[in-house]
Amino acid sequence: MKSATRWIAALGVAAAVAGGCQPANAGFVGLPSMLGTALKRIAFGNYTLPPMAFTQFCLRYSDQCKPERVIFRGGPVRLTEQRWDDLRDVNKTVNAAISPEANTEGLAGEKWLIKPASGDCNDYAVTKRSELLKRGWPARTLLLSEVVTTWGEHHLVLVVRTSVGDLVLDNLTPQIRPWSRAPYRWVRMQTAKNPNYWASLDSRKA
Numbered sequence: 506m507k508s509a510t511r512w513i514a515a516l517g518v519a520a521a522v523a524g525g526c527q528p529a530n531a532g533f534v535g536l537p538s539m540l541g542t543a544l545k546r547i548a549f550g551n552y553t554l555p556p557m558a559f560t561q562f563c564l565r566y567s568d569q570c571k572p573e574r575v576i577f578r579g580g581p582v583r584l585t586e587q588r589w590d591d592l593r594d595v596n597k598t599v600n601a602a603i604s605p606e607a608n609t610e611g612l613a614g615e616k617w618l619i620k621p622a623s624g625d626c627n628d629y630a631v632t633k634r635s636e637l638l639k640r641g642w643p644a645r646t647l648l649l650s651e652v653v654t655t656w657g658e659h660h661l662v663l664v665v666r667t668s669v670g671d672l673v674l675d676n677l678t679p680q681i682r683p684w685s686r687a688p689y690r691w692v693r694m695q696t697a698k699n700p701n702y703w704a705s706l707d708s709r710k711a
Contacts, residue, residue, distance in 0.1 A: 550705035629676035652689035
C-alpha cells in the first residue's frame with residue numbers, strides 16, 4: 506500500500522481563477538514541497554446560522570442533512586489510495602458535468618441543486634458531497650463551507666477532512682488544494698457532528 510503522502514503529492518497549488526463561479530480547465534499540479542506546513546485544519550468559531558439556501562436545500566434533499574447516528578471517534582477519514590482516487594474522480598467528473606451558469610438573481614435565485622444540467626458554485630459543491638456520500642464517505646468529513654473570493658464574491662466549496670489535513674474541492678479550479686492554500690476568506694462551515702449545525706471560522710488559522 507502506498508503512503509498517503511505519495512498520493513497527496515499530486516495535490517495542486519493555487520491556480521489563477523476568474524469570473525465568479527466559473528470552472529477552470531487546467532490539469533492537476535504536484536505539491537511536493539508544501540505538505541509540512543500547508544495541511545493544517547480549519548479552526549471552528551462559534552455556532553452560527555446556516556445560509557438561507559441551505560435550509561431550503563435540506564427541505565428538498567432531507568437525506569443529505571441527516572446526522573450520522575454513530576460517529577466513530579468523530580475524526581477525519583484516513584486518506585487511502587482508493588479515497589484519494591475518489592476525490593480526484595468526483596472533483597473532475599462533477600466540474601465537467603455541470604455547465605456553469607451565473608446566478609443573476611442574488612439570494613433569491615439560490616437553489617442548491619444536486620446534478621443540475623447547469624448551475625453555479627453551490628450546485629457543484631452539494632453534488633460533490635452527494636457523490637462522495639454515495640461512495641461511502643462519512644458525512645462528518647464532507648463539510649460545505651462558505652468563503653469569500655479575492656474579488657469579494659461569496660462562494661461555496663466542499664471541505665474534506667482527511668488524515669493529512671483539510672482539502673478543498675472547488676469548481677473554480679480542477680486542483681484539490683489544502684485549505685490554507687485556497688485564496689479565500691473563510692466565513693462559516695458545517696460542523697462534523699451534525700451537518701445542520703454551522704459554525705463561524707477563524708479565517709486562515711488552524
